[in-house]
Amino acid sequence: MEFLDYTHNLWLVAASLSISMVAGFTGLSLTKGIAGQTVAMRKLSVSLAAVALGGGIWSMHFVAMLGLQLPIPIYYDAMITLGSILVAILMVGLALLLLHFYRRTPLILTLAGGIVGLGVVAMHYIGMSGLELCRAVYTLPGVGLAVLASCVLNIAAFWVAYGQRRHRNILLGTVCFGVSVFAVHFAAIAGTRFVAVDSLLEIGPLIGNETLAIGVLLSSFMLCGAFLLSGVTFLTPAAKTEPDPEPGTAPQGDAPGPLPVLRIPYEQNGQTHFIDARDVAFMRAEGHYTLLYAGAERYFCVWSITEAERRLAAGPFVKSHRSYLINPAHIVHFERRKDNGFCHFSLGAQTITTPVSRSRLPALREALGL
Incomplete structure (x- = not known):
């Protein structure tokens, strides 16, 4: 079996890290301060955060895959590629439901981080299974390292981000989450070899790198838009050196100050x-x-x-x-x-x-x- 040589486009590698950071900040910021919301609004906030985090995991993976330069053209099965993003969103959503609808004990924090860690790995390998004209060959140590690194790093990220829901914790949690998704992808790739295949085993229509690039560009654009909206509300209190306006407090500006929480x-x-x-x-x-x-x-x-x-x-x-x-x-x-x-x-x-x-x-x- 002859393995294919490959290299990485360093610009796209850097872009993939940026995408994972943007997704982490957006998702973790969207769930800040939702404890005082109604159950329906909390469910909506958790859903939006799951889309941001899960979509960010998917976008990071495929930006990095666009930067993977093989000596042959490769395609992706559209159905498997779509399934990979759904798995990421569902796994992250399950973790966020545990964090925001149950008492946040050490066990819940660890369980949520582990679920997201497994979701990152599942998304990666499902996405890789969608490769056409090229087959990924894995080693047991490589898969084991990816699973272990993903679970450990994501558990650490959620312990940091949810230990206390302060700006500092969210920023540190963003770094931990972004680095974990990035590191897991490249740890998994390091334990993977590629071989060329002649036959197509597509389940759905095929998409090439050009079409994939458009999809990734659109998802990244939406993530960046959500990032900017989250960043505005995140940074405004810091500029005024005042806390976030929360339910039961007076609006910022000319108001006389916080009102009693009833x-x-x-x-x-x-x-x-x-x-x-x-x-x-x-x-x-x-x-x-x-x-x-x-x-x-x-x-x-x-x-x-x-x-x-x-x-x-x-x-x-x-x-x-x-x-x-x-x-x-x-x-x-x-x-x-x-x-x-x-x-x-x-x-x-x-x-x-x-x-x-x-x-x-x-x-x-x-x-x-x-």
């Missing part, structure tokens, strides 16, 4: 519900999320304690400890110790005590009128 979202049975902020006695940090205590009930909220403090800056909550935001209206007893204090809440049939750190005592005493 409702706080919480997750229950895979659905998002809302509770009046005045009915919440206190909020306690639980990893990257918070627990709401209201009456005899306890609810799970996707906000981190830092995000909750920002959103509820106008009241009625006071930060009494790095892990607690409390509503002074629900305190039934305040106990002062030497260097700290404790607040007691009567919730249902039980009394719950929360700590007050030394640095937070003055603000709490002021809120209580002491």
